[in-house]
Amino acid sequence: MLPIFLTIENDSDREKAEEIYRRYSGTMLYVAEGILRERQLAEDAVSEAFVKIIRHLEKIDLLDCNRTRGFVVIVVRNTALNMLRERNRTVHLDDFGDCPDTAEPVFDHVSAKEACDRIADAVAALHKSYSDILYLKAVLEYSNQEIAEILSISPENVKICLFRARSALKRQLMKEGDFCER
Secondary structure, eight states: OOHHHHTOOSHHHHHHHHHHHHHHHHHHHHHHHHHHOOHHHHHHHHHHHHHHHHTTGGGOOTTOHHHHHHHHHHHHHHHHHHHHHHHHTOOOOOOOOOOOOOOOOEEOSOOHHHHHHHHHHHHHHSOHHHHHHHIIIIISOOOHHHHHHHHTSOHHHHHHHHHHHHHHHHHHHHHHTSEEOO
């Protein structure tokens, strides 16, 4: 048993954490190693990411494998990227421009299913950091504070990233011509 599991007092939480590790540690290592390009650093990233995951065990449902896998991948990817930035001592600035949040997209003669499919495609086409933060907020329903802890950024930065992600999504949907501004 890994020493980190010994810190979990509740038996059911410990079992849940062990199961998550058993199911996803290989995926986590693969993602981290793809970013960091060094096995030792990737293992460190997995350990650090797993500590973050343990803090949110109560929100993880093992029955919903896709949702859990998505959450785990987002956490380890952002942990590895943070480690890479720190290691290279470079500042990574996402400057996709700001758009005022003045209008909501409107469904115009499109069925709800088609609209959901188009929105999902538009989200998938966004920059990964934007789709990740939208996934954490809209699908997994994490608070800004929780997202800040998961992504190791400030709550203010979460607000800015969410604003930019929503703006980018609106631009993407407008570009496709499926939705119009009001």
